[in-house]
Amino acid sequence: MPERWRFVLISLAALIGIAVTLSLGRWQLQRAGYKQALFEAVQRQQRQPPWDNAQLAAGLAGPAVQASPAPWLHRPVQLHGHWIGAQTLYLDNRQMQGQPGFFVLTPLRLAPPHGDVVIVVQRGWVPRNFQERTALPEVHTPEGLVTVEGRMQAAPSRLYEFGGRAGADPDGQKSRIRQNVDITEWAAASGLPLRDASLLQTGEASEGLRRDWPEATAGVEKHHGYAFQWFGLAALITLLYVWFQIIRRFVRPSRSRS
Template identity: 55%
Template sequence: MRFWVITLAAAVGIGATAALGCWQLDRAAQKQALAAAIEARGEQPPLGAAALQQALQQTPAADLVHRPVALQGRWLGAHTIYLDNRQMHGRPGFFVLTPLALDGPTPAVVLVQRGWIARNFQDRTALAPVDTPAGPVAVSGRLALAPARLYEMAPGADPVSETSPIRQNLDVARFRAQTGLPLLAMSVVQTGADSEGLQRDWPRIDAGVDKHYGYAFQWFGISLLMAVLYVWFQLFRRFIRPRQQPGA
């Protein structure tokens, strides 16, 4: 009876861990497909202001992420936001976001993640100078969703943080209501060489495929180990290896 209980437990364990390994391989395949789609998207021709507005009306925002853009307009420097506790190369600082009023017959504004500046450890409110030209500018970059949010104890509980240029997070809908700007549904991550006092060495886009291969290797390894231990202790030692004769 004990033998059959152990056999059933081993079969369940081996099957479950093997299934988890297959699931991780499937996740890796999905991530590879996503990475290929992102790469293909990034190789498409850049969207101008008019084409961007049209694309946002016809295509879900998630399907436009990482699409390149080449925009002309004017910075709305009075509405610049500094997102705190953002890192670049492991150094804490601020992501600088400024709305860009797009050139074109239809009024539209896009929020541009312009780059990163280091923080002043003696005075958090002392911001490094950022050059924001008043005249027409050309901005190249890629489309992105709203800036990633960091953990907050109570989002929106501090009214000062909702009006200060230095913020932990940015609620785009609330920012649109505060400023009255006709903000588009997506933001732009500005690319290119460092300029205007900003660094733009953004992290490389990583789909995380290697992580899933690592998990799959671990699950298949556990499955194989369970199979080897079962064969050794329940089959080889019990049935295959000849039993030692008494007095031998």
């Protein structure tokens, strides 16, 4: 291959490499900016005054539930209602502070005049009995009118199920242990008017439940790290090209001839 064409091909490859790595670095910065903006929006929502029963019932009514993002998402609430303890479910294989156990879910029916609104509450975490895996831990569910504080979330997060369907449990639906829960199926099976949302209960440990929920973070550090790597690679390609294809090819030979 003629020297001229070799120089052209190397130059073209270097330009493409620099353009690609710069583009990837810029994309990582854009991802970091998007996540930071999303995190700040969540933080602003969580700093809002808490909704009461009437405000939540209005926020969950009509087409607003389908909005993206929903106006109730991450909103603090302070609700009054009654636990439906007989419908409590236990989500299996959930961790808190690195320990495996259950997330306890209990429907909460809002106090009148909003009794037609029933919310799934993620009440907290309990350890499981590894000696008897189907044994349910003891959780106290108060009767009568209760006050529940927390923040609104989407439906409980899902774990991967090997060959199972949504909501399957190890006892073939005979126990209240579930790998995942589908609120629509839960509503159909229980006859409760469950809303397609959940409440993450906050506060100190009580009723046999821990509530050391992880704090949300922006998670932009890894994107900044990836961007630095891509920009560093672009700089490296540039330095290598300048040294081998310009300095060693043109500058040094001209100096040696002089």
